Amino acid sequence: MKVLVPVKRVIDYNIKPRVKADGSGVETAGVKMSMNPFDEIAVEEAVRLKEKGVVSEIIAVSIGEAKAQDTLRTAMAMGADRSILVETDVVTEPLAVAKVLKALVEKEKPDLVILGKQAIDDDMNATGQMLAGLLDRPQATFASKVDVADGAVTVTREIDGGAQTIKLALPAIITADLRLNEPRYASLPNIMKARKKPMEKITPADLGVDMTPRLSVISVAEPPERKAGIKLDSAAELVSRLRNEAKVI
Amino acid sequence: MSETTRETMEFDVVIVGGGPSGLAAAIRLRQVAPDASVCLIEKGSEIGAHILSGAVIEPRALEELLPHWREEGAPLNTPVTEEQMLYLTRKGSLEVPFLDRVMPHMSNHGNYITSLGDLCRWLAGRAEELGVEIYPGFAGAEVLVDDGGRVIGVATGDMGVGRDGQPGDNYAPGMELRAKYTLFAEGCRGSLTKQVTAMYNLRKGVDPQTYGLGIKELWEIPKEMHRPGLVQHSFGWPLDDRTYGGAWMYHFGDNLVSYGFVVGLDYPNTWLSPFDEMQRVKLHPAFRPYFEGGRRIAYGARALSEGGIQSIPRLTFPGGALIGDTAGFLNVPKIKGTHTAMKSGMLAAEAVAEALATNRAEPGSYTRRVRDSWLWPELRGVRNIRPAFAKFGMKGGALYSGIDAMLLRGRAPWTLHTRHADNEVLEPASISPKIDYPKPDGKITFDRLSSVFLSSTNHEEDQPVHLKVRNMSLWKTVNWDVFRAPESRYCPAGVYEVADEATDPKLQINAQNCVHCKTCDIKDPTQNIDWATPEGAGGPNYPGGM
Amino acid sequence: MTVLVFLDHEGGVIRQASRSAIAAANRLGDVDVLVTGPDAAAAAKSAAAIPGVKKVLQVTDTTGSSELAEPVAALLAQLADGYTHILATSSATAKNVLPRAAALLDVQPIPDIVAINDADTFVRPIYAGSALATVKSADAKKVITVRASSFEPVAAEGGNAVIEDVALPAGPGGSTFVSTELSKSERPELESARVVVSGGNGMQNEENFKLLEPLADRLGAAIGASRAAVDKGFVSNEYQVGQTGKIVAPELYIAMGISGAIQHLAGMKDSKVIVAVNKDPEAPIFQVADYGIVGDLFTILPQLEAELDKAG
Numbered sequence A: 001m002k003v004l005v006p007v008k009r010v011i012d013y014n015i016k017p018r019v020k021a022d023g024s025g026v027e028t029a030g031v032k033m034s035m036n037p038f039d040e041i042a043v044e045e046a047v048r049l050k051e052k053g054v055v056s057e058i059i060a061v062s063i064g065e066a067k068a069q070d071t072l073r074t075a076m077a078m079g080a081d082r083s084i085l086v087e088t089d090v091v092t093e094p095l096a097v098a099k100v101l102k103a104l105v106e107k108e109k110p111d112l113v114i115l116g117k118q119a120i121d122d123d124m125n126a127t128g129q130m131l132a133g134l135l136d137r138p139q140a141t142f143a144s145k146v147d148v149a150d151g152a153v154t155v156t157r158e159i160d161g162g163a164q165t166i167k168l169a170l171p172a173i174i175t176a177d178l179r180l181n182e183p184r185y186a187s188l189p190n191i192m193k194a195r196k197k198p199m200e201k202i203t204p205a206d207l208g209v210d211m212t213p214r215l216s217v218i219s220v221a222e223p224p225e226r227k228a229g230i231k232l233d234s235a236a237e238l239v240s241r242l243r244n245e246a247k248v249i
Numbered sequence B: 001m002s003e004t005t006r007e008t009m010e011f012d013v014v015i016v017g018g019g020p021s022g023l024a025a026a027i028r029l030r031q032v033a034p035d036a037s038v039c040l041i042e043k044g045s046e047i048g049a050h051i052l053s054g055a056v057i058e059p060r061a062l063e064e065l066l067p068h069w070r071e072e073g074a075p076l077n078t079p080v081t082e083e084q085m086l087y088l089t090r091k092g093s094l095e096v097p098f099l100d101r102v103m104p105h106m107s108n109h110g111n112y113i114t115s116l117g118d119l120c121r122w123l124a125g126r127a128e129e130l131g132v133e134i135y136p137g138f139a140g141a142e143v144l145v146d147d148g149g150r151v152i153g154v155a156t157g158d159m160g161v162g163r164d165g166q167p168g169d170n171y172a173p174g175m176e177l178r179a180k181y182t183l184f185a186e187g188c189r190g191s192l193t194k195q196v197t198a199m200y201n202l203r204k205g206v207d208p209q210t211y212g213l214g215i216k217e218l219w220e221i222p223k224e225m226h227r228p229g230l231v232q233h234s235f236g237w238p239l240d241d242r243t244y245g246g247a248w249m250y251h252f253g254d255n256l257v258s259y260g261f262v263v264g265l266d267y268p269n270t271w272l273s274p275f276d277e278m279q280r281v282k283l284h285p286a287f288r289p290y291f292e293g294g295r296r297i298a299y300g301a302r303a304l305s306e307g308g309i310q311s312i313p314r315l316t317f318p319g320g321a322l323i324g325d326t327a328g329f330l331n332v333p334k335i336k337g338t339h340t341a342m343k344s345g346m347l348a349a350e351a352v353a354e355a356l357a358t359n360r361a362e363p364g365s366y367t368r369r370v371r372d373s374w375l376w377p378e379l380r381g382v383r384n385i386r387p388a389f390a391k392f393g394m395k396g397g398a399l400y401s402g403i404d405a406m407l408l409r410g411r412a413p414w415t416l417h418t419r420h421a422d423n424e425v426l427e428p429a430s431i432s433p434k435i436d437y438p439k440p441d442g443k444i445t446f447d448r449l450s451s452v453f454l455s456s457t458n459h460e461e462d463q464p465v466h467l468k469v470r471n472m473s474l475w476k477t478v479n480w481d482v483f484r485a486p487e488s489r490y491c492p493a494g495v496y497e498v499a500d501e502a503t504d505p506k507l508q509i510n511a512q513n514c515v516h517c518k519t520c521d522i523k524d525p526t527q528n529i530d531w532a533t534p535e536g537a538g539g540p541n542y543p544g545g546m
Numbered sequence C: 001m002t003v004l005v006f007l008d009h010e011g012g013v014i015r016q017a018s019r020s021a022i023a024a025a026n027r028l029g030d031v032d033v034l035v036t037g038p039d040a041a042a043a044a045k046s047a048a049a050i051p052g053v054k055k056v057l058q059v060t061d062t063t064g065s066s067e068l069a070e071p072v073a074a075l076l077a078q079l080a081d082g083y084t085h086i087l088a089t090s091s092a093t094a095k096n097v098l099p100r101a102a103a104l105l106d107v108q109p110i111p112d113i114v115a116i117n118d119a120d121t122f123v124r125p126i127y128a129g130s131a132l133a134t135v136k137s138a139d140a141k142k143v144i145t146v147r148a149s150s151f152e153p154v155a156a157e158g159g160n161a162v163i164e165d166v167a168l169p170a171g172p173g174g175s176t177f178v179s180t181e182l183s184k185s186e187r188p189e190l191e192s193a194r195v196v197v198s199g200g201n202g203m204q205n206e207e208n209f210k211l212l213e214p215l216a217d218r219l220g221a222a223i224g225a226s227r228a229a230v231d232k233g234f235v236s237n238e239y240q241v242g243q244t245g246k247i248v249a250p251e252l253y254i255a256m257g258i259s260g261a262i263q264h265l266a267g268m269k270d271s272k273v274i275v276a277v278n279k280d281p282e283a284p285i286f287q288v289a290d291y292g293i294v295g296d297l298f299t300i301l302p303q304l305e306a307e308l309d310k311a312g
């Protein structure tokens, strides 16, 4: 069985993003970029399924600038077999990304698409659900456990206050949550080998997808700084304020 | 972690370190030996992530390496237009007149202000175009030597080893990168360089290396205050006459200012805190106006070699060579080491190409090439200036350097020597005057932790501590009892803290904060701290512009 | 303009966070709401009592289908005709369903809004709250989730809306509900807790750290820690809050003996109310705390418990 794993290139998890002085966005020039951490988990899950013998081929795909090649190389160093770069300089919105992915799904016919639950740049948490909607296929978001057997996949999902288990007929869409697994390192020997794995380059136009964003960014600003509050003299006063003023207890 | 589980890859040349020296060597190699396979590893998460410099750059070596650098878009965009050398008193400042005559080495005509990290990112692109394989995120952790005593490459560190030293679930063993020649381009105080230096006794007969610590902030300042091309240096306040150092401020790019402070690590006062010196100089009237209304973008620190030509070790050994600042090729009075690092890398590359062709074990012609190039006279000409500061103090040193420049023109028939290593000159806490530093105001001055935050430093938490204290009991009897924990002050990242100070003082090491400046490896009074490479990709992530 | 709000409820009780979504919807137009699930009838009754709600659509379903994204998204898409905006609070349920519904409508969703500028323009955090983006939607319909902490919830009582039944369409059928296990742990999870009590270096040791438990019990709070507390072994590292630990944004965050280093603040500064107890009046935590007490935490801790017992 075949798995498609979309991976996004984002500002590295360790970097504190800096809003540009002119408010037009967040500075990305010269900033370290990496694979979206949730996507590493998605790749890892696919690789584990392959190691278990459930999956035969893993295709990584990224939609973005030419530099997203680095992210695809990382995915291949982790264990993806080949990759597809859908090259565009346009801002990539989940709706458009989902349309690109839909076209690729129709072409590659994977049994599973495993995405990250959310990209840590725009925090949309939408692409997987949207892809499932467009394909009219079952979805299991925020997966913390995945079991594939007999043409179906059983997924434990993280929900508020607990977990839910659902069963999906294949083909299906899954999005990975933090607890699904701990991704492996891309080791140096594997990075070297990944240089030789195939990477296909296409454009959204080749797939007939219009990338024009629906959201336009009016401005991006730093969040207002928190202000120092007041100092209180006693525990009694604190409890009364929390109860009557802040109304949080 | 047995050796048998490690994979091996063979190259003609392996270069350890992706700074200007390593990248220049890689490029030169592929230019002169296009068939040679060249692999470069860098411990930072990407090229440039660990590069910290001023930087006013002399394009001389770049010109020789890539004559079309302008057309190819090298990020040297702000030419130096104006220079000031300021002597600071507590409240005032005097500008040194006729700078180009009194301190000709400080003259910056034809030089550019830039981010050295950005230049390295650009150089890495050229190197890859020429077929160099670059692997950031992997640290050289071990030197490989064959039975005949020849260096045959390096091994990268294991990944996924837990704090307890045991392999974890995602353990990935290191890899052996074998090479006919290995170039160590680790920058100031390289950790593998330290090993090969000991192995081949490379420092025999040369002065001890002496160092400085540079701590830097990158600011974005209001447009009205920005004077692109302005280069300022200061000396005097707040350092005493026995301490070498001063501030720099360079205006460049889009309203960017590179500000920082260098302190000679031969400072005697154990209470001195280079970080707090850097912070308080920002409040001096000569600098403060530039920071008002500005925004601090990044922070970092790095040691630099200040020993000069007297301290350069033997450069080659069977199977390899030292290049750049790890060998000590820095022009100290100029505070410039980029052009010299690049030049040394290029010369080593040419020597290696020759050795490859003739199958010689040691790329010995490197040393001759250095002596025959402009590198040697340049460094020789300034050899007495830094030692004069050590010998005669800041004022005497300044006077000496004026005389040296104007009368002797660098051709003095004598050579001043550095006698003591930096770790030997610290004086006990009991006789050192305490220093009262102002509290950070959160607008212009800051504390260590909020500064480290702006270096985007991180290390995987679950790994062995990479700062190895050889003998913990020495810490109590020497570092604490005699010097009152100087590491808690000189470390610019707050790695060293004293716990339970009042009752039972203990050293607490927050290894995760380390910005890889190497100061503790240099300044610890008994050389009891060993800086080892942590898991690859750990450390600072300096952004573009830094 | 009429707005449809998809409500979350627990066993028929409308969550406060959903009332925040109604507050946001009130700014955009008339409000209808949708409730689903086995207890939909009870939920519809509570929803009808919320002032400002015009109409309640209820889907009573005992098959488990209403736990699945596919039929609920299809229902929302079906109902969308009469509405300009579809809103929900940013819960796991809504995040599962709304983007799928948006895709069916060919709309780009706008998640986690914290402010409404006009009917098309919204403010939302990006990069885990490191920046706020103001975005304008070109879509005819808007599909939006709402950060509850940014909108004062409307009252629970006082209204009288009509209730209508609607039926769940058949989904694509590929998905079946198996089970739900709500976590039985006595303490809520750190990342989703309404109240978090955290301890730092000031707790001194593992033994003393346990002193936070009675306070947390009284508040139904999760327990967190600073890295110093984790490094010294007072608690294990899953308790760590901060840049390299968990990011939390509870309604109430109580920091006991935590200095407030920027790396710690990065994990909790979006909390609605921050309380700090620290013996050092200059500790940076006081710069972000809404309420602070300067003093020895070991004295203040028992006093706090006593006060809570008294009043509660």
Ligand SMILES: Cc1cc2nc3c(=O)[nH]c(=O)nc-3n(C[C@H](O)[C@H](O)[C@H](O)COP(=O)(O)OP(=O)(O)OC[C@H]3O[C@@H](n4cnc5c(N)ncnc54)[C@H](O)[C@@H]3O)c2cc1C
Residues within 6 Å of the ligand: A005, A006, A007, A008, A009, A025, A026, A036, A038, A039, A042, A061, A062, A063, A064, A090, A091, A092, A093, A094, A097, A114, A115, A116, A117, A118, A119, A120, A121, A122, A123, A124, A125, A126, A127, A128, A215, A217, C126, C133, C134, C135
């Ligand atoms: C306010 C705002 C500001 C923006 N600023 C910028 C900007 O400065 N620069 C810019 O480039 N864009 C910008 N964008 C557009 C942004 O790139 C898209 O909104 C974003 O791609 C989609 O959101 P997400 O990645 O959070 O999707 P999510 O739905 O959170 O992503 C979930 C998963 O989908 C998959 N996925 C998503 N995108 C891709 C992709 N491109 N390739 C492969 N897999 C993918 C991954 O598996 C990911 O884990 C901005 C958008 C907004 C709303």
Ligand SMILES: Cc1cc2nc3c(=O)[nH]c(=O)nc-3n(C[C@H](O)[C@H](O)[C@H](O)COP(=O)(O)OP(=O)(O)OC[C@H]3O[C@@H](n4cnc5c(N)ncnc54)[C@H](O)[C@@H]3O)c2cc1C
Residues within 6 Å of the ligand: B016, B017, B018, B019, B020, B021, B022, B041, B042, B043, B044, B048, B050, B051, B052, B053, B054, B055, B056, B057, B058, B116, B138, B139, B140, B141, B185, B186, B187, B188, B190, B191, B192, B213, B214, B215, B216, B260, B262, B302, B303, B304, B323, B324, B325, B326, B329, B330, B335, B336, B337, B338, B339, B341, B533
């Ligand atoms: C504060 C300061 C200001 C300066 N100002 C100027 C200036 O204005 N102009 C100027 O010309 N010069 C300046 N210099 C000097 C200049 O920065 C250095 O001389 C130059 O960077 C040396 O280049 P290098 O390649 O030898 O080493 P570096 O630039 O230090 O690069 C070494 C690289 O090797 C990597 N590395 C180290 N060890 C390992 C390992 N074991 N495995 C893998 N990778 C490793 C490091 O991460 C780093 O990226 C300044 C230096 C400092 C510290």
Ligand SMILES: Cc1cc2nc3c(=O)[nH]c(=O)nc-3n(C[C@H](O)[C@H](O)[C@H](O)COP(=O)(O)OP(=O)(O)OC[C@H]3O[C@@H](n4cnc5c(N)ncnc54)[C@H](O)[C@@H]3O)c2cc1C
Residues within 6 Å of the ligand: B449, B452, B453, B457, B458, B459, B512, B513, C199, C200, C201, C202, C203, C225, C226, C227, C228, C229, C240, C241, C242, C243, C244, C245, C246, C256, C257, C258, C259, C260, C261, C262, C263, C264, C267, C277, C278, C279, C280, C283, C295, C296, C297, C298
């Ligand atoms: C890369 C990096 C990542 C990091 N990630 C994190 C992270 O995710 N989370 C995190 O928390 N930290 C993180 N840190 C560490 C952070 O910088 C601080 O060191 C840490 O938060 C300090 O913890 P603390 O406030 O408990 O300890 P301290 O700073 O030691 O503060 C203890 C406080 O307790 C007070 N106190 C002591 N005794 C009492 C008493 N009896 N009564 C009242 N008050 C008392 C003291 O006045 C002091 O303010 C990170 C650092 C780095 C460099």
Ligand code: SF4
Residues within 6 Å of the ligand: B467, B490, B491, B492, B493, B494, B495, B513, B514, B515, B516, B517, B518, B519, B520, B521, B531
């Ligand atoms: S621990 Fe040593 S190398 Fe690391 S930042 Fe501190 S002084 Fe520099």
